Amino acid sequence: MLRWIIFLVVFIIIDLYAFQAFKTVTKNNWLHGLYWLITTLVIANFVFHYYGFNRRDGFSHAHAFAFGFLVALIVPKIVMLAIMLSEDIFRLPQALFRYFTEGETAKGNYFASRRQFISKMALGIAAIPLASIIYGIYKGKYNYKVFKYTLHFEDLPEAFDGYKITQISDIHSGSFDNIDKVKYGVELINEQQSDVILFTGDIVNNITEELVPYKTVFNKLKAKDGVFSVLGNHDYGDYVYWDSDEAKHKNLEDLKTLQKEMGFDLLLNESRYLEKNGQKIALVGVENWGAGGFKKAGDLKQAAAGIKKDDFKILMSHDPSHWEKEVINDDYHYHLTLSGHTHGMQFGIEIPGWFKWSPVKWRYKYWAGIYKEMGKYINVNRGFGYLAFPGRVGIWPEITVIELKKTTNNA
Structure with missing residues (x-):
């Protein structure tokens, strides 16, 4: 009161x-x-x-x-x-x-x-x-923008020179109120014709039923090497009341099943290899791990158990605080981490390539776009959907396209 x-x-x-x-x-x-x-x-x-x-x-x-x-x-x-x-x-x-x-x-x-x-x-x-x-x-909440980056790595396998990744994050399907606009966003993702599509968590706000009307929308996502996903903090159903622990558990299992039916390969503290012309790179996906009171279900050691230390590695981890607190100092060198979670607060001022500001910068050191520390990169996607505030001002919904390029010591 x-x-x-x-x-x-x-x-x-x-x-x-x-x-x-x-x-x-x-x-x-x-x-x-x-x-x-x-x-x-x-x-x-x-x-x-x-x-x-x-x-x-x-x-x-x-x-x-x-x-x-x-x-x-x-x-x-x-x-x-x-x-x-x-x-x-x-x-x-x-x-x-x-x-x-x-x-x-x-x-x-x-x-x-x-x-x-x-x-x-x-x-x-x-x-x-x-x-x-x-x-x-x-209008702004469906004002999808494509952000394109080219990242250079000396130890990238030659077969993956020019490899394109499309990242999306934070769909929050329960917030949508215009399915045609969402369909347009999915078409825009497919137009990028990337080799792989990676989704970095929060596909719902709270419950699996939110995603059901959009199953036939997001199952249209296609890429040559597949569509992979991880869980975000909202996907566990922690923010709604459940009649029992069994009901909550069933909701999460239903969400996993629904993602599979949509064609998403959900990585739950596990890894996959992407192969091309006899060479491969490791794709590692952790469950949500977040600082500041958020769920810490992610287990980086378990997720990387099936790969080698000298593999070229891409990590999918929903919350960028994980990169800051654990990933960046891990013995394994994670070349590129893909995160979301912050939404760029859905509010700010941004002139691409020149200037970006949002109040969320006072909460997250890494809150939108590409950052490089200790020879490692992270991209924090601004999110495909929206949550709580039913719109976006200045920080628009994002589709990220990252091209991997191989460089030499003399480049």
């Missing part, structure tokens, strides 16, 4: 400042009433869906949109709050000066009136994130 009181108090403070900007620009009482009506409805809808909400009970589309509408409401108002507060930094010293110099002659009105220019500027700037969030909810 206390957290809801704090939430409402903070929101009231934000709203009072935002409303000051609004009423400075217009004196129309009907518009003032509309402002408060929309605000009240959005907050009431959010409280209705989240008061007493237990994550283990499941997360519906209604929950997602209640959260999305709140974000669309509150972010522009925070922008206005920042601008109005900055004006108050100058108004406060002026008010104090008038208090001590004019005294009673000021008749108690020591604060100078808000400038209409500042209020208009606040509303204009706030309109930018508002439009971006609305676009992200209705």
Whole structure:
């Protein structure tokens, strides 16, 4: 209860400042009433869906949109709050000066009136994130982008020079609301004509049934050397309430079976060899391993038990914190690790090849794109789907294409 009181108090403070900007620009009482009506409805809808909400009970589309509408409401108002507060930094010293110099002659009105220019500027700037969030909810979540990288390795087997990998991650099928858009994304994946397709976890939000309507969509994924997958933290059903441990176990087994029926080769702390012209590279897949309270079912030693130390190795591990905490310092040299999990927070600013920023960088050191440490690479895929917030702003759904190239010491 206390957290809801704090939430409402903070929101009231934000709203009072935002409303000051609004009423400075217009004196129309009907518009003032509309402002408060929309605000009240959005907050009431959010409280209705989240008061007493237990994550283990499941997360519906209604929950997602209640959260999305709140974000669309509150972010522009925070922008206005920042601008109005900055004006108050100058108004406060002026008010104090008038208090001590004019005294009673000021008749108690020591604060100078808000400038209409500042209020208009606040509303204009706030309109930018508002439009971006609305676009992200209705269009951005299916705005698939193909990111292409070429990585060079001295010890890559010659037969795999030019080998192409398509990586996708974080499908979160329970969040989708437009199957035709998802079909388009699958067609775009196949258009890359890669040698292999690798999926790095979180195919559902919570339960296997979410994936059933999309079985005939994702079973269309095709690559010469197959489609391989691993589990992410959401795939275990840990975030919903189950009547029994047996029901939870059955859900996971059903998910494994469904992936097999879709043509996915699910790697559960195990490995496969990809062969070409008599040469081979090792593909290693671990179950989820994540720092910060996430499930640690991944067992890197077990997964690599069937391969040799000097093999060229590609590791599939859902959470990039695994690479940071365990993989990068492992005795086995994992040339390339493929992860997902972060979604790039589904929010940020990115100019490919030039600049990228998201608040998620404060939680994950490796959060989107290619990184290289100690002669090893990791790609953190931004995710094919979305979760919680029903959209994407600036950080678009991703299809990664990585081409492996062999170099020499003189290259």
